[in-house]
Amino acid sequence: MAETQEELDQEMLAQSASGDQRAFARLYDRLSGPLYSLALRMLGDASEAQDALQDVFLQIWRRAAKYDSAQSSVFSWAMLMARSRVIDRLRARGRRLRVLVSSSDDDPNGPMADASVAESATDTINRNDEAMRVRTMLNKLPAEQRQAIELAFFSDLTHHEIAAQLSQPLGTIKARIRRGLLNLRERGVR
Amino acid sequence: MITDDLQDQAALFVLGALNPEENATFEKMLAADPELRAMVRELREAAADLGGSVPAHEPPADLKRRVLREIALEKQTGIARGSTTPSFSSWMPWAAAALFLISCGILAVDRMRLQRELAEARATDPLSQATLVTLGSPNGEHPDAKVTIAWQPDRQSGVININKMPPAGPGRDYQLWAVDANHKDPINAGIVHVDSNGVAHIRFKPDQEVTQIRAFAISLEREGGVPKREGPIVMIGNA
Secondary structure, eight states, rough: OSSSHHHHHHHHHHHHHHHHHHHHHHHHHHHHHHHHHHHHHHHOOHHHHHHHHHHHHHHHHGGGGGGTTTTTTHHHHHHHHHHHHHHHHHHHOOOOOOOOEEEEEOOSTTTTTTTTOOOHHHHHHHHHHHHHHHHHHHHHHHHHHHHHHHHHHHHHHOOOHHHHHTTTTTTHHHHHHHHHHHHHTTTOOO | OOHHHHHHHHHHHHHSOOHHHHHHHHHHHHHHHHHHHHHHHHHHHHHHHHHTSOOOOOOOOOOOOOHHHHHHHHHHHHHHHEEEEEEEEOOOTTTHHHHHHHTTTTSOOOOHHHHHHHHHHHOOOOOOOOOEEEEEEEEOOTTOOOOEEEEEEEEEEEEEEESSSSOOOTTEEEEEEEEEEEESSSSEEEEEOOTTTSSSEEEOOOOOOOSEEEEEEEEEEEETTOSSSOEEEEEEOOO
């Protein structure tokens, strides 16, 4: 009997891998909000974010049997898969996303909060709490690390392009990305 | 002990920022080093947390239904995959390419089986009124590639599944076309991106109404695609 959220996630994914569409529907309920929020943030377009989310969940369905818990949690596996698909889309349309480097610019009630996007209030509030917690951790990172990892994660820029954009040597950017991620982890995010 | 340089590589690996050569080298090291694997797992979790740091939004309620419907449809596509091929049509010149494909014996025709499977699938799922199309390489350039399309005329959209297709290459994109009996030119159905494993699973929607589908084709075009086909047809199949 699964007890933790991660165990529940793994159970739902394993059942999905064996063709259980009800389990997959529950997994959708669990993951669709965070994955859609990421896609919306990166693509800046609700319609395209919905298409991306659909692609990601089809990919999750197809690859469920290949999931390896030794490599990542189910949440991380899905989140990084979603990011990868969104970046494919960004690159495909040749768009360069203008990333808001300053975390304080993120406004849940801003333009992203499209009225056409139906919201489940309770889930959204809970996730906003979690998002706020991570952003607090982010804000405690040295600014140059936060800037580097946000650019590396939320945009489709390569590390070479990030180095050029920030006018820093490539090695410096690589080190900032690495240190930023490690610091984030050490500061107890999840 | 993991060096700073290797840690840098690990962070870029997690973010998918290594080039293919670097990626392959890193994966070899990863396979041989449990300490490095543990670190990569930690970095993955940290990166995923970043993704979870954005303001929360909920997708529209009907998206879940769309996703579940796609899965049901895909199950049917999976049944037919590898067992069917397009039939000959007199539509020219696209059909000529398909005729060449068939005459070369690249794929075996089993139309009756496809129709039987489709009928069974439709009987079990009234939501799915899909036409299944298998594409093949007209010039034998991609003999291992498997491309299947499930086309839903009522929704004017479809799903394309691709396996073992080489990437389009730098500065190039594959582009999907719907050949309609009532349109002079093939209708653009969008760019098809094949990943490094030769796989693509994409929902597509042609940019004009398809009233009488004759065939689907994939051409190799310049990056970003073209409004009217310019490049060579690399895969084609009759509906």
